Amino acid sequence: MAANNQRVIMKGRHGGLTLQLDDQCSFSDLLAELEEELSVNAASEQEPMIKVSIQLGARYLTEDQKRVLTTLIREKQKLVVESIESDVIKRTEALSWKENTDITPVVKTVRSGQVTNVRGDLLLIGDVNPGGQIQATGNIFVLGRLKGIAHAGTEGDSTAVIAASYMQPTQLRIADQFSRSPDYESEGVYMECGFIDDEEEKIRVDRIQEVVKKRPDLANFERRMDNG
């Protein structure tokens, strides 16, 4: 094993170390070699802690395995694991990422008593009638009349917005904020969008064009990945 020291490659970088780990051998072999390698280059007590970022290549580690790896490195040296990067993710994770960043088009009239729920953004082509409800973990766009309840950012994304061709909702909900329609009869408004106003910390409705200025990254993939 020691003869072929290719499984662990240490590289210095600005502000720390990079550990490139072989992605072909077994995990136990990798741990064994890593342990050996780290024991050799023992650091003295006086040296400061060094930040390490680990690169796994095409190896997938479970959370438990990551913990084992981190503990091993931590015990052996004055090293702290700063990050663990892998080129691969699990299929399920990938799918959930995709779900949370996708825009799901739905063509229907959401009627009283019906609930339409999607992960990611919802593009509803049709009306939401009073008593009907639409929900999305991301943004909601309604090509139709929104007269029921719309809840965007159901898992806490307070940057989510709700836009509708015709806005006359019973309630708007974004993350954990609520706003309801006035108690007097009121006409709806065309092409407007609800969002959480950071200054007032409550839901405001404004022209879609105005909201786009406040949410310049509305279509940004990374934002939706983080928040989804």
Add this chain to the structure above:
Amino acid sequence: MGEAIVVTSGKGGVGKTTTTANLGTALALQDKKVCLIDTDIGLRNLDVVMGLENRIIYDIVDVVNGRCKTKQALITDKRFDCLHLLPAAQTSDKSEVSPEAIKAIVDELKEDYDFIIIDCPAGIEQGYKNAVSGADKAIVVTTPEKASVRDADRIIGLLEQEDIEPPKLVINRIRAHMMKSGEMLDVDEIVNVLSIDLLGIIIDDDAVIKAANSGEPVAMKPNSKVSLAYRNIARRLLGEAVPLLNLEEEQGIVAKVKRFFGISS
């Protein structure tokens, strides 16, 4: 092979039974073979509105439980030989029949009739499920009130999950002056929200209540606007393109009726 149409609404008291009785009568007027089925078990009304209560010997629960044949329970209308009624039971409960049992009866009757019209109870529970189980089409009745429209919307949502054609709408108990003044939801607004085809509109008229009390459906009357409205619905069901009655137009009805008779009889 006939078609089965369920008349439903969600909300109670909006005019399902009245619509069933008048539509049945109007179709019979057009020489169609029609069988009305009352599925409002425990609260039967259709027989009373049709003036046939005294003729009931067996009812739908008897048929389901095998106490009689379907044909034995059918009552022939006083006015038309081609119009029959399968009455609901008054002493039983909706849970005593199953959707499958009703469907079997409807399927059997479809062999012999042009139209089976099913009067549905209010609500969205067992009674509703029984009533829609055998239907090919549905008519949703609403009044121009928010609560009624809300329930109609709910029912339409449920009907869309069934294996039947998109439902058609009847707006009942319209008061022209209230719609005009904006105190009542107007026809366009209702059709807009519910987004289904409008089959007809019926004004609110004392004659309807009078007719129901005398056991003679208003559709029999030759000279009233409601009567004409029901007949128009029947004609639209038969595939004719009949324009909606003008709500404000009070005079000229007689002329219209005459014209109507000219076409149909």
